[in-house]
Amino acid sequence: MDMLDETVGLLGELIAFPTVSTDSNLALIAWASDRLGALGAQVRISTDETGQKANLFATFGPEGDGGIVLSGHTDVVPAEGQDWTTDAFAMAEHDGLLYGRGTCDMKGFIAAVLCMAPRYAALNLRRPVHIALTYDEETGCLGAQALVKELEREGIRPAIAIIGEPTSMRMIEGHKGCYEYVTEFSGLEGHGSAPDRGVNAVGYAVRYAARLMELADELKTRAPAASRYDPPWTTVNLGQIAGGEARNIIAGHCRLEWEMRPVQSSDANLVRDTIDGYARDVLEPEMRTVHPAAGIWRQTIAEVAGLEPVGDNEAIRIVSELTGANTVDVVPFGTEAGLFQALGMTCVVCGPGSIDQAHKPDEYVSREQLSACLQMLAGLEKQLAA
Numbered sequence: 001m002d003m004l005d006e007t008v009g010l011l012g013e014l015i016a017f018p019t020v021s022t023d024s025n026l027a028l029i030a031w032a033s034d035r036l037g038a039l040g041a042q043v044r045i046s047t048d049e050t051g052q053k054a055n056l057f058a059t060f061g062p063e064g065d066g067g068i069v070l071s072g073h074t075d076v077v078p079a080e081g082q083d084w085t086t087d088a089f090a091m092a093e094h095d096g097l098l099y100g101r102g103t104c105d106m107k108g109f110i111a112a113v114l115c116m117a118p119r120y121a122a123l124n125l126r127r128p129v130h131i132a133l134t135y136d137e138e139t140g141c142l143g144a145q146a147l148v149k150e151l152e153r154e155g156i157r158p159a160i161a162i163i164g165e166p167t168s169m170r171m172i173e174g175h176k177g178c179y180e181y182v183t184e185f186s187g188l189e190g191h192g193s194a195p196d197r198g199v200n201a202v203g204y205a206v207r208y209a210a211r212l213m214e215l216a217d218e219l220k221t222r223a224p225a226a227s228r229y230d231p232p233w234t235t236v237n238l239g240q241i242a243g244g245e246a247r248n249i250i251a252g253h254c255r256l257e258w259e260m261r262p263v264q265s266s267d268a269n270l271v272r273d274t275i276d277g278y279a280r281d282v283l284e285p286e287m288r289t290v291h292p293a294a295g296i297w298r299q300t301i302a303e304v305a306g307l308e309p310v311g312d313n314e315a316i317r318i319v320s321e322l323t324g325a326n327t328v329d330v331v332p333f334g335t336e337a338g339l340f341q342a343l344g345m346t347c348v349v350c351g352p353g354s355i356d357q358a359h360k361p362d363e364y365v366s367r368e369q370l371s372a373c374l375q376m377l378a379g380l381e382k383q384l385a386a
Contacts, residue, residue: 003115003378004371008098011111011370012091015100021075021139024052028074032056032133035114039121041131046150048142053135055147060117061125061384067158068318068380069130069345071336072110073137073144076102082361097364104353104365109164112352112373119378123385130158137336140180140302144336148343160315161340164351166358166365169372171319171328172349176229176261177306178334179268183208183279183298185243188291189252198250199287199294202243205254208296211278212236212258215271222270227263228330234267235332236260261332262306305338307347315348322379323350323372331355350376 017028029045033056037043041058048054059067079088079101086092091100098108113131120129134143151157165172185205190198216236223233236258243254262268279296287294309330316328328348333355337347352369 003374004367007111007115007370007374008093008367010114011098011103011108014107014111015089015091015102018089019074019076019102020078021136022078025074025135026052026054029054029056029133032114033058036117036131039117041117041121046146048135048146053143055135055143056131056133057147057151058131059128060120061123061128064128065157065159067128067130067160068384069132069158069161069340070113070377071132071134071144071161071163071340072106072113073134073336074107074110075136075138076105076107077138077359079361084361086362096367098367098370099362099364101363103363104166105355105358105363106165106351106353108166108353108365108370109351109373112370112377113164115374116377119381120384123381125384127384128158129380129384134336141178141304141334141336141339142302144339145302145304148339152343158345160318161337161345161347162315162319163335163337163340163347163349164373165335165349166351166353166355167331167349168354169323169325169350169352169369169376171316171323171325172331173307173313173316173328174228174309174330175307175334175337175349176234176263176332177268177304177338178259178261179303180259180301181257181298182301183256183258183296185254185256185296187252187254187287187294188250189245190250192248192250195250197290198252199291200250201254202251204283204287204296205241205243205256207283208275208279209238209241209256209258212238212271212275215274219267219271222267224263229263229332231332232263234260234262234264234271236271261334268303304334304336305342307335307337307341307349310346313346313348315346318380318383319348319350319376322376
């Protein structure tokens, strides 16, 4: 079996683990740990506070600084409610395209890395190669946040991180940050015929959401002149709003989920300070004139820094040599790369598949893209071998 066929087989096994972010990834982590441990890797597994999610950090080669991290997240977005023509968790192949939830985002890269692992294990390595598999990237990069803290605590200092998100094997040197929030509104229920006697949490949530949309328009005027992003400004998105019991009941509770993708930290500060001030100084005083216990609470789910382009980037130099690419780009979507960069690594985002396929029904990655990824990873052997 050639390496491409082996990678396709591994991808099928990975897809069969339904690692939706709301569910556990422990079975996948145990499976990967067994494979890598059998090759002689030093495997570290760390779980979250629930014990149902885990990161894996496996190392081949000598101890010490300067290693190369190959990183992928194990969680996927839900397939439920989407119009799939195949079973989302049983990989299917048609005309060189491999269909299944997570094929491009981002189990294709993980499969290619696991296929290469025996070759890395057989090398006389002059620098460590690390394989990082994380949880809950799709819900705020929670696993990677925990992982970088653990690496810092244990004094593990890799030099380079290659994050295999789907970029069609283009080199990405920068992306926006991803800040995610939930705002809760607590009011006072009552009969819909007497709205002034209650505090309508849905109504206040709508006003809060409208203020966020005003800020979204304002942010368009703050785009840096040299911004390379599309769109070039910081964006705000309202993801979900839910509240109330029935149309004739004053809503006593509402929940708003929202995010922003800042291109600069000053934009993030503007949005947070403005919306918090609006809630504190305008909305809450009105709510509490009727019901003193009413209020608004913003919870931070995650504030993941963007990946900042840097002038001297060893990760870019290496991947450029391996792929033959001589251009770099930036993207608006977020990854875990900024977290690794904050730990002192140079980073590049480069992986098989297109982001245009991610999160959609009939998600796929092509054999051609997996082959290009394998070629890049095979070229790493020269960087790793003594």
